[in-house]
Amino acid sequence: MGLLSKKDTSLILDPLADNNPITIQVLGICSALAITAELKASVVMAISVMFVLGAGNVVISLMRNIIPSKIRIIVQLIVVATLVIIVDQVLKAFAYELSKTLAVFVGLIITNCIIMGRFEAFALANGPWRSFLDGIGNSLGYGVILIIVGFFRELLGSGTLFGIPVLGDPIAKTGLYATGYENNGFMIIPPAALIVVGIIIWVQRSRNPALVEEN
Amino acid sequence: MHDLKMKYKGKKMAPAINAFHTFLYTPDETTHSGSHVRAADDLKRTMNTVIMALVPVLLFSMFNAGYQHFSAINGFPEDFSVMEHFLTWDNFWIGIVKVLPLLAVSYGVGLLVEFIFAVIKGHEVEEGYLVTGILVPLIVPIDTPLWMLAVAVVFGVVIGKEVFGGTGMNILNPALTIRAFLFFAYPTWMSGDKVWVHGARERSEEILAGATNVDAFSGETILGFLAQNKGAEMSYTVSDMFFGFIPGSVGETPTLLILLGGLFLIFSKIASWRIMLSAVLGSLFMGLVFNQVVELGWITETSKFYGLMNFDFWKHLLVGGLAFGIVYMATDPVTGAQTNRGKWFYGFFIGFLSVMIRVFNPAYPEGVFLAILLMNVFAPTIDHYVVRSNIKRRLKRLENAVIIPKDTDGKTAELQAETV
Numbered sequence: 290m291g292l293l294s295k296k297d298t299s300l301i302l303d304p305l306a307d308n309n310p311i312t313i314q315v316l317g318i319c320s321a322l323a324i325t326a327e328l329k330a331s332v333v334m335a336i337s338v339m340f341v342l343g344a345g346n347v348v349i350s351l352m353r354n355i356i357p358s359k360i361r362i363i364v365q366l367i368v369v370a371t372l373v374i375i376v377d378q379v380l381k382a383f384a385y386e387l388s389k390t391l392a393v394f395v396g397l398i399i400t401n402c403i404i405m406g407r408f409e410a411f412a413l414a415n416g417p418w419r420s421f422l423d424g425i426g427n428s429l430g431y432g433v434i435l436i437i438v439g440f441f442r443e444l445l446g447s448g449t450l451f452g453i454p455v456l457g458d459p460i461a462k463t464g465l466y467a468t469g470y471e472n473n474g475f476m477i478i479p480p481a482a483l484i485v486v487g488i489i490i491w492v493q494r495s496r497n498p499a500l501v502e503e504n
Numbered sequence: 505m506h507d508l509k510m511k512y513k514g515k516k517m518a519p520a521i522n523a524f525h526t527f528l529y530t531p532d533e534t535t536h537s538g539s540h541v542r543a544a545d546d547l548k549r550t551m552n553t554v555i556m557a558l559v560p561v562l563l564f565s566m567f568n569a570g571y572q573h574f575s576a577i578n579g580f581p582e583d584f585s586v587m588e589h590f591l592t593w594d595n596f597w598i599g600i601v602k603v604l605p606l607l608a609v610s611y612g613v614g615l616l617v618e619f620i621f622a623v624i625k626g627h628e629v630e631e632g633y634l635v636t637g638i639l640v641p642l643i644v645p646i647d648t649p650l651w652m653l654a655v656a657v658v659f660g661v662v663i664g665k666e667v668f669g670g671t672g673m674n675i676l677n678p679a680l681t682i683r684a685f686l687f688f689a690y691p692t693w694m695s696g697d698k699v700w701v702h703g704a705r706e707r708s709e710e711i712l713a714g715a716t717n718v719d720a721f722s723g724e725t726i727l728g729f730l731a732q733n734k735g736a737e738m739s740y741t742v743s744d745m746f747f748g749f750i751p752g753s754v755g756e757t758p759t760l761l762i763l764l765g766g767l768f769l770i771f772s773k774i775a776s777w778r779i780m781l782s783a784v785l786g787s788l789f790m791g792l793v794f795n796q797v798v799e800l801g802w803i804t805e806t807s808k809f810y811g812l813m814n815f816d817f818w819k820h821l822l823v824g825g826l827a828f829g830i831v832y833m834a835t836d837p838v839t840g841a842q843t844n845r846g847k848w849f850y851g852f853f854i855g856f857l858s859v860m861i862r863v864f865n866p867a868y869p870e871g872v873f874l875a876i877l878l879m880n881v882f883a884p885t886i887d888h889y890v891v892r893s894n895i896k897r898r899l900k901r902l903e904n905a906v907i908i909p910k911d912t913d914g915k916t917a918e919l920q921a922e923t924v
Contacts, residue, residue, distance in 0.1 A: 469649055475689035484663060491667065 300422040304430035307497065311434040312490045316402040321435055322482040324394050329451050331439030333380070333387055335432025337395060339425060341372040342404050346424035349412040356413075365408045366399065373398045403431055438485045446476030547671075551634040553774045557765035558638050558755075558832065562607075564748060565755040566599025567591060569646050572751050573598050573702040590749070602702050603754055606641035609650045613657040614640075621666045632671030632678075632838075633661065639679040639832060642755025643825060643873070644686060645699040652693065656685045676880050677839045680873045687873070695870075700725055700751040725752050727812070727824050727862065727870070745822035753870075756825040766831035775835035778844060779851035783830040784821065786855025791817025794863055812863040820859050829872035830854065839880040843890040850886055854879050 310316045317338075324330045348368050349356075356364050377395045380388035388395065398404065407427050412420040443449055448456040448466075456470070457463040475481050494501050571590050614633045622629040640657065664681030665674040687694045740750050748758030769775035794813040797803060803810055821827055834840060834854045841850035854875050861871025868874060 469651070471652070471690055471693075473655075473689040474691055475685060478688060487667075 297419065297422050300419060301426035301429065304426040305433060306430075306493070309430045309434065309493075310403045310406075310427050311431055311486065312493055314403075314406070316406055317431055318483075318486070320394050320397060320401060321431075321438060321486060322479045324391055325435055325439040325482050325485075326442050326446060326477050326479075327390065327452070328436065328439040328443045329387065330390050331435040332432075333384070334391065334394065335428065335435050337376045337380070338398060338401065338403070338431055339428035340376060341369060341398055342407060342424040342428040343421055344424075345369055345372055345404060346407060346412040346420040347417045349408045350415060350417045350420035353413050361413070362405075365405060368408075369399050369404055403427055434486065434489065437489060438482055441485055442476045442481060445473045446481070448472050547631050548634075550774055551631045553772050554635045554769065554832070555638055557768045557774075558635075558642070560761045561642060561755045561758055561765060561828075562603070562638065564758045564761055565642060566603045567595045568599075568748060568757060569602050569702055569754065570595025570598030571749065572700070576701045598702060602646050603641060605650055606644065606646075606648065606653060606754065607638065609653050610640040610657055611637040613654045614661050617658055617661045617666070621662075621670070625670075627670070630671035632665070636661075636679045636682075640682050643679065643683050643753050643828065645694060646702045646754050647699055648686065648693060652686060652690055656682045656689070659685045672838055674838060675884075676877055677833055677836050680833055680877050680880075683873050684877060700753070725750070725824065742819070742822070745819065750823065752823075753825060756828040759822050759827045762827045762831050769831070769835070775831070776837075776840070776847050776851075778847040779835050779840060779854075780830055782848045782851030783834055783855040783858075786852035786857075787820055787826060787830075787859045788817055788855070789852075790856045790859035791815075791820045794859070809863055820862070824862070825870055825872045826855075826858055829858065829876055833873070833876050834879075839883060841883045841886050841890075843887050846883070846886040846890040849890075850879055850883055853882075 304310055307313065311318065311321055320334060324334050345365075345368050349365060352364070373396060376398070377388070380391070380395060407424060411423045415423070440450070443451075444455070448454060456465040458466065567590055570592070574594065611633075614637050615629075618629050618633050640653070640660075644653065660678045660682030664676050664678040665671065668674045693699055744750055746759050748760065750757050766775070766780055770777045770780070794809075794815075795817050798810070798814045803813065830851075834851060841847045854872075857875035857878060858872045861868055861874055865871065
């Protein structure tokens with residue numbers, strides 16, 4: 290038996306596609322809309338959530354037998370808040386510009402439904418190792434969507450990737466801009482993220498009809 | 505064509521072939537089962553009627569494109585005569601060169617998307633795009649690059665219509681979705697004072713690049729002038745506004761022709777007169793309120809809203825896209841309110857909000873498309889409450905009603921006698 294049993298592998302891989310927290314469970318939409326105008330912010334957000342969810346799941350899982358169920362939400366909140374403050378301080382210390390871009394949304398990781406959802410649904414009922422894998426898997430699924438959305442929004446909206454111009458210079462009219470191409474200002478505004486996420490959901494469901502709900 | 509239709513029956517490309525067939529011929533099939541209303545006006549005829557109402561506007565806009573272009577270069581003619589200065593070949597040629605490509609791209613791309621979706625989903629191509637396709641070039645600025653229009657049309661048809669299930673299922677008016685996409689995606693091409701007259705933008709770029717042999721000219725719209733409190737610099741008369749000899753989006757200016765088109769649509773019972781009338785009332789009401797605010801001296805001349813608030817309330821209908829929006833966009837039977845009382849609310853708020861957005865947000869002098877899109881979203885809610893209130897009213901009537909038992913055969917009378 291390797292490091293990961295088959296069940297463990299599915300804990301990581303399932304949330305990437307068929308049980309994706311954003312496109313299937315439709316959780317964590319708020320941050321996916323707000324910070325995906327730039328790819329860099331998307332990646333940092335994905336890593337932050339991965340840290341918070343991975344570590345949080347382990348902590349909650351270790352404490353699961355001593356938390357009185359009546360106050361478990363408060364305990365969970367304290368754990369998330371602690372981890373989020375760590376992330377926030379690290380970002381402020383080492384990537385100040387970026388933390389300004391992310392602004393309040395790092396703090397709002399606390400309210401990200403994915404995190405409370407995984408605590409409630411998984412960590413309270415499973416051991417630390419599997420909870421850790423579940424946390425990593427779900428945050429990967431979240432991060433993948435964030436990065437896809439961020440990629441398209443930054444490429445089409447600003448013509449850059451990670452802040453590096455890839456389509457030429459829009460002011461000096463070089464590269465693609467010489468042909469009359471212009472950046473699409475619509476992609477910068479948050480509603481565009483909703484539409485991009487919608488298109489991802491559309492593509493995913495038409496490739497896998499099993500995901501379509503009956504109604 | 506008939507042979508082709510039979511040949512491709514049941515094959516993948518069938519919807520596309522069928523679409524061409526119905527476009528060229530009257531369909532030879534009718535519904536075979538169930539009861540249905542038998543009338544001559546199918547979707548195709550409805551759409552064609554709207555297009556007929558739009559053709560005069562389109563023709564006018566082609567002349568106006570040239571007229572605005574040459575007037576901006578040479579100055580407006582002193583003694584304006586329609587035959588001499590407006591209906592000229594030079595003007596028309598600009599129209600052919602600038603407006604027809606917009607129309608062609610709009611139809612070409614839009615119908616292509618419709619065909620692709622019809623083939624993938626295996627349903628018939630619907631005629632819904634025929635009207636959208638002619639509306640789109642009329643509501644964009646004349647120098648809109650064609651590729652932008654193409655991108656916007658793909659977006660509008662796919663996201664605005666097909667994802668909801670195609671013609672008849674859409675929540676938002678596709679033409680306005682396209683306009684809104686263009687507006688938010690490429691704001692520099694959609695607003696400002698350089699986009700409304702053909703050539704203005706090129707000129708300003710040449711001058712920026714150092715050309716000295718040309719004069720800059722701008723084609724600021726009337727609303728643009730007013731939003732900057734420069735109403736006094738405008739040289740347009742009320743009749744210019746009414747007949748449409750003013751800069752603006754391609755086809756939004758000729759209020760007279762739009763009015764005639766609207767009357768035509770009302771008398772052919774295609775469009776709802778309730779929506780049109782209530783929208784006009786709504787915008788007049790809002791305009792009056794603003795005029796009153798100025799009259800009472802609540803704002804001063806230095807206020808940034810002064811220009812637009814002081815604008816006579818009835819003139820709001822003559823400038824910008826308000827008239828065009830009310831007649832051709834608000835009355836879209838799919839996205840508008842369905843109930844008669846709902847139509848009054850729906851229309852009123854379109855007029856009301858259009859003028860309000862126009863005045864309060866100088867960044868969106870053209871509030872009409874936003875107002876209509878917003879009310880599109882609320883139309884089902886309005887209908888819901890109208891239906892609910894109707895049910896309530898009738899229930900009350902039932903409660904208060906004295907139900908007199910029918911005594912046709914004397915049996916009920918007997919029964920009553922027994923119980924008493």
